[in-house]
Amino acid sequence: MEPQHGCRSRLTEREVRPVGPACRVVLAGRPGAGKGTQGARLAERLGVQYLSTGDLLRAEITARSPLGRAIEGVVNAGDLIPTALIMAMVDSCIDSDGYVLDGFPRTVEQAVAITAHEGLAPHIAIEIVVPAQVALSRLTSRGRSDDDVNIACRRLAVYDTETAPMLSYLAGHDLLRRVDGNDGPDLVERRVWAAVEPLIGTRRTHPANPVAFGLPTGTTAFVAAG
Numbered sequence: 001m002e003p004q005h006g007c008r009s010r011l012t013e014r015e016v017r018p019v020g021p022a023c024r025v026v027l028a029g030r031p032g033a034g035k036g037t038q039g040a041r042l043a044e045r046l047g048v049q050y051l052s053t054g055d056l057l058r059a060e061i062t063a064r065s066p067l068g069r070a071i072e073g074v075v076n077a078g079d080l081i082p083t084a085l086i087m088a089m090v091d092s093c094i095d096s097d098g099y100v101l102d103g104f105p106r107t108v109e110q111a112v113a114i115t116a117h118e119g120l121a122p123h124i125a126i127e128i129v130v131p132a133q134v135a136l137s138r139l140t141s142r143g144r145s146d147d148d149v150n151i152a153c154r155r156l157a158v159y160d161t162e163t164a165p166m167l168s169y170l171a172g173h174d175l176l177r178r179v180d181g182n183d184g185p186d187l188v189e190r191r192v193w194a195a196v197e198p199l200i201g202t203r204r205t206h207p208a209n210p211v212a213f214g215l216p217t218g219t220t221a222f223v224a225a226g
């Protein structure tokens with residue numbers, strides 16, 4: 001089925017170098033932590049889809065689509081868009097054969113939904129950790145419309161109130177690894193890879209959420225809660 005949204009990977013076929021079976025990775029971290037850079041690099045190494053919900057939403061806004069017009073104010077204010085909308089978008093774009101997800105899940109509700117889905121549940125989540133002050137100075141120097149200092153502060157506050165509990169949820173399910181992001185992109189990339197590499201080609205089963213590398217993956221549909 002054709003996706004309803006402007007789904008695309010940053011990877012070209014030439015760049016894809018599959019190194020193992022389907023791998024599903026969630027990248028988390030404050031806005032400005034470097035998820036975009038690291039997510040694209042990791043997806044290239046793994047030969048899987050890179051999916052950034054922020055990129056998808058910005059493309060909708062730029063295209064002035066009905067969805068884009070509906071969410072523009074919320075995104076530009078630095079707030080999160082409603083869960084049902086983001087889940088419908090992810091549902092139509094995500095590749096069950098493997099992914100690196102950047103910007104999703106961002107709330108406990110979103111994490112519950114994706115981890116409960118056998119065919120889509122992440123094998124690992126990596127938080128790229130940077131201090132709030134570092135994140136703020138990176139955000140305000142890159143010049144995106146939602147990176148104005150007040151909005152950047154709002155986005156960092158939303159991260160603390162909405163996303164930090166989501167990380168606790170993932171940690172409680174033994175899915176979370178933390179990586180120091182307060183260095184240059186190449187060093188951080190090595191740290192991210194060190195967290196992911198041991199899982200390649202191994203089976204990993206969680207009692208509450210059985211997932212295993214190399215097993216056939218299931219349907220891509222999951223239902224938005226609420």
Ligand code: AMP
Pocket residue numbers: 031053054055057074075076078079080081082086102103104105106107110146155
């Ligand atoms: P990002 O580029 O990931 O920082 O996302 C930019 C903006 O898109 C966020 O500030 C939110 O307004 C919106 N957004 C991205 N991902 C999500 C999500 N998982 N849930 C709700 N809103 C999101």
